[in-house]
Amino acid sequence: ETGVTQSPTHLIKTRGQQVTLRCSSQSGHNTVSWYQQALGQGPQFIFQYYREEENGRGNFPPRFSGLQFPNYSSELNVNALELDDSALYLCASSKVGGNTEAFFGQGTRLTVV
């Protein structure tokens, strides 16, 4: 059973650019959620995807968007990057109807300069 994998592990972008982060769900999972973890803080829920549709969203602006693919992998897209977007972005997968916990990847460290 493979775990949740994210790519890339690190990247640096310039303010105003766009970025795409990728996540492969754990085998057998059908739901993916994304979190932003600023330095020294707890993760903040961005949104969740199930059956390729967004079915829950936190307090993040529309420039944060996502996709879920038929194989349950997912992308997080952030447009018009701001300095405050610098953070660790975590992907978590889970299975609707399964256990209640989500399994997290190791994250992508995004630095906006």
Place this chain on the structure above:
Amino acid sequence: GNSVTQMEGPVTLSEEAFLTINCTYTATGYPSLFWYVQYPGEGLQLLLKATKADDKGSNKGFEATYRKETTSFHLEKGSVQVSDSAVYFCALSVDSGTYKYIFGTGTRLKVLA
């Protein structure tokens, strides 16, 4: 609204000392409660969980009991090891069917040999 409050760190202990990390919550409905651990440079790992009042979650010597009357879910371990050094996050989930977790700010634990 829903929220989680954790004791601030860092918590510094000697090996074999007793550990308590306090966590209290505010939630509508009947939340599930979790403790996650984050080792340096890694994502989050589920440590233990409890889904209803009076449940006790346990794993690797760590325990936490879901106390509805005091809205608490304190993490305890009888004898810590240097390898337990990490950041510990308390979290709750109130939305069944989604995996929107609300995390505390985390408590850093340092165990000295």
